[in-house]
Amino acid sequence: MTTATLPATERTLDPVTFEVLKNAFATSVDLMSEQILRTCYSFVIYSRDFSSALCDAQGNTVMQGSGDIAVHVGTLHFQCKAVLEEFGEDINPGDVFAINDPYRGGTHLNDVSFIRPIFVGEEIIGFAQNKGHWADIGGNVPGSFDVNATEHFSEGLRITPVRVWHHGKFLHDVAQLLVSNTRAPAQALGDLQAQSEATAVCEREVLRLVGKYSKDTVVAAMQETQDYVERSVLNSLKGLPQGQWETVDYIDFDPAHGEGLVPIRIKLTLDGDGIHYDLTGSAPAVETFLNSGYGTTHSAIYAGTKTFFPDVPLNSGFYAAVTADIGQEGTVVNAGWPHAVTGFCSGPYEKVMNGIFELWSQVMPERAMACAFNLEYLLIGGHDSRTAAGQYFMWYDWMAGGWGGRQTKDGSSATSPVFGTGLAVQPVEGQERLNPVLTSRHEISTDSGGPGRFRGGCGVEKGGILTDATKTVMSYCCDRGRSVTWGIEGGLPSVPHGVWLNKGTEDERYLGATFSNVTVRSGDAFTRPSAGGGGFGDPLERTIDEVLEDVIDQYVSVERAERDYGVVITVIDPEVDDYQVDYEATHAAREHIRANRAGWLKEDPAAVAHRYQSGEITVHDVLRRHGVILDWGTGELLQQSTEQYRESMQRRSAAHWE
């Protein structure tokens, strides 16, 4: 093994001063987050879709907030550097800049950053930055999530670096231009002000440190804090194996190419010199908004990796230890101007993160984890006829779901997406007050967790009825309706994502896992699941008692206990939780599955589709037994997707069965 190259920078600060300043930087950033949480107007920010950072004079991140959303990780320095490039010498005390440009390292247009230079005398020593998700940033659809967008022009307002405060004076005209391009200008103006003020909190703290420790010491500590993180990561690698690992995960489809999963390829190399990723070979940009710019692809890489180094603080030192070749512009992971990228979060982001989980599961088996459910947003916008004026409403809803099974325990149920584990699900009672919707259920869905020795966490089902809406449309930003949440080490998939309209009635329609601008009317009922996590390990090795407990709690049904786990349970008296395991039948069922499952995975897909259409088998069987991908509404076979999915299931599941 070669020795990791440690940063060459000299350590000049004594250990106490360094530790004190490093922690003080964290406090200065967390104070900024604390303030924005208490003063924001966007309910998306309020639900913790925001981040804060202190950057150094070059724009490198010194410290990111401890409660920041994962998806912003590793993008804030790009945005700060963009401001530096754009304004150069023309940055003054009392200036504040705004930027959301996804082609300058931003995330998506909704995420607007405010950046304030921190001056000591004439000299800039750093920048305070707060980035938050505005509820709307204009564009074709309410909430600015236009699934069908292929270029950013229909997605909303693109903000290249622009000044909103100049020498401490508020530039009213510029601010008006920004907020007037959104559907909720008053809210946007409130957030613009709240975010800018929050950056002042960080500035004040950093200046206090300068007063106490001197400018030179604080500036040195900013650099040493980055070196410290790089050193932490490199030292952590010393005990790990070296080598190369690779995987492929998929986005559901590219409308430009019809049916067929869209590959994202990830290769990980550990050579003792750092952590290296290679995403070349990923598909060309898709003709929807499920593309990722370079900023967010880096974010997915850093956030995925960080999951295996939970204790290391985030800053540019981390980004120095982790390198990535994301390939030429024009791909789904490096889209470039003017490709639409707002849906990156449901598209490449989750694929890269989960793919990285899978790769590191082999490097650090003690932290292994199967695939988690996909980030999903339902957006319903229109006029609320409960109010006399028919006020505009934007109902913007996301769900918790299941995370993957792990090496020593089941996956976490009903948890926020890996894209941001601090992103809070909104209370139904708040939503019903603000939008003409009556929620019919919000509950854990039985049998949603991918079967495994350790089951995937359970997903959630949420349904509602529009009560008093006019001129209303619905859009959905998700994925993994076809590239279904997978298991590893022999574990099985969970269930597909996708929205149903008027399910179980004559008007039933399956709308799929991404769609835009579907007209909906008062009285329409919609429902959707979030997937569970993928299973970890062979489900036939799950203990009978664990399956029984799951049945009592209805996380798993009696039927699926038999078909997924081969555990046969007799219901005696459910009123007092009296269930009995039929051990003989269980033994037989497990043997039967063991003997046949390799064959089930090769069964003629058309025949499987037919059995699904006739109601003979459920979606669980289609996926978990046969690895077949269908249009879940019509039951139509998706031939190419099935081939791709079976190949991946062969590798992740079947190859590990005895």
Place this chain on the structure above:
Amino acid sequence: MSDLRVAVDVGGTFTDVCIFDDSTKEMRVTKVPSTPSNPMEAVLNGVARGNIDLSKVQLFSHGTTVATNALITRRFPKAALVTTKGFRDVIEIRDGTKDDLWDAYSDVSGPYIRRRDRFEVTERVDYAGRLVTALDEAEARELGRLLRKRGVATVAVCFLNSHANMANELRMREILEEELPEATISTSAEILPEIFEHDRFNTAVANAVLGPLVAEYVEHLDRQLTDGGYHNDLLLLHSGGGSMTPAMVKRYPVRLAASGIAAGAIAAKHVAQQCGYDNAVGLDMGGTSTDISLIQDGELRVTKEWEVEYGHPIVFPSIEVLTIGAGGGSLAHIDIAGSLRNGPQSAGATPGPACYNMGGKEPTNTDANLYLNRLGESLADGAMTLDRGLAEEAIQRSTGAPLNLETAEAAQAILKVANANMADAVRLVSIRRGLDPRDFALLAFGGAGALHGAEVAKELGIPSVVVPPSPGVTSALGCLLVDIQHDLSGMYTSVAAEADLDDLERRFQKMESDGAERLRHEGVDDADAQLERGISMRYQGQWRSLQVPMGSGADALQQAVETFHEEHERQFAFRQDSQPVEIYQLHLRALGKTPKPAFVPAPSAGTTLPEPAAYREVYFDGSWTRTPIYRREELQPGMELQGPAIIEQLDATTVVPAETDARIDEWRNIRMTLPQTGDAA
């Protein structure tokens, strides 16, 4: 003659007893080991140890960890949740977030009631409180039968939107009371009539699972005290910084969670008041953690964001206390990148610090204090002896050698990092409220607070430090000082400028009559009742609201709006006068004033200092200094001394650094004045 006031505060390790004698105006304290398996035993042991004649006790108050412990250990009676069809998983889905954002193996704990014990019934109310679907009575009755069959002892009834209309919940309660006459029923809107289902449901669920257990404990203790001759109501300290009687504990047992944490903060407030400080920070440092509380304008900060475990909110006003993992037993270590860290890992009680000679090998703050001779080798009047050689060895091996520092420098580095961590925590609680810690006094207590207080203050630029007479039992003192208190709230959404003032007044009056009724139920004389209105507001479109006091009269609302603007500007540095202000919630605090001990100041005993009990070479700022060691009990009001000095007493050691003046005030507090450097904060 009933002239004793007794307060008993149960902690994790010790149960502290405070006895105030009204006839002599003197206070005594005593300590007995806690008895976690049966906490009442320690309470009664404390009464015995304190030689308390219960028939002479005028007021007995009690801070208990019974409720908190039950929530941690999850030892509950057979409980069930009954909820609206489609919503049985609200307390399991929560808001979906994780406490540990990055560690995928660190999970949020499960709900207080398992899925198998959660049941649904057909009913629905909409956001405005209109009935969408009536309660299906046949189903409800059938459910009652099922719960009886399952042997359920306590039920939480939690229906969607019940904060807007609780009729269905109340009807469900009636049916359950008929079907399950033995069971305790908690309904969510009666416990907490507030919007947001998870907060309300979980608070009601916590109330339900605690119900029988806490009520039984309180009843039992009450009976024991009565049998012993106590003839008044037992007062139980609750999270809001007030107390309640056993009669109300039965209805709101969940309010006893956090009982213990609040006591320390209340004592801090009392000491601040005695010393004439309107603004103060309480630093209650124990073995594994430090509780930081904030007193602003004479009042403790109150929060509604509180939980025993992450993800399971208990939404009652609670004294805001920030607990951080920094205590005497916090471990210093060199991390993977070669940097010196301190905590949050702790050596705990076993193996404890290296100097305890119980197998601990890693250096702790206690080891550093001992090696630097700030802490003596003999503790608790000789009951415990510390091994300085083991402390030296641990510090040198784990910190000194890797950082290439002398042992003393290494020990000092350990303490500096610990002090800076505590200072950062104080900054978090103060600056986030728009407060400058330099305007505050620091009150140092707990077993280790007085060892670190002066240096934490210095780090923060705080000029004044107070160490109360018995720093180790300050929490029990807090129990002596509380009034009966109930916190009521209700939703009220309207733009302030458009609010119907008569309607608003009626709502407040209704809350006042409810509050007064609760006080009467507790036997409070109307003359001692005090009702305080509060109102939560926000700029229209904002998500968080701010609570401000509300008066009565025609322009009360207008004044509250102005206070809101001012408070928003003070806390967040901006106000938006052009933005409409929206009312969000109404609050009422009902206080039943109880008589407080009348502490009397001690006369000055002159200024002649006693001879130091000893001298030690103590390490301050890079050099060993011959330092006098005083016995606290020999220091009388009026005496003054200059640092460096160490003051030792049974339950604590106070460090007075160089260039610091210390004075014993008329309440026997040590008052330190630090030299002003003018740059810190």
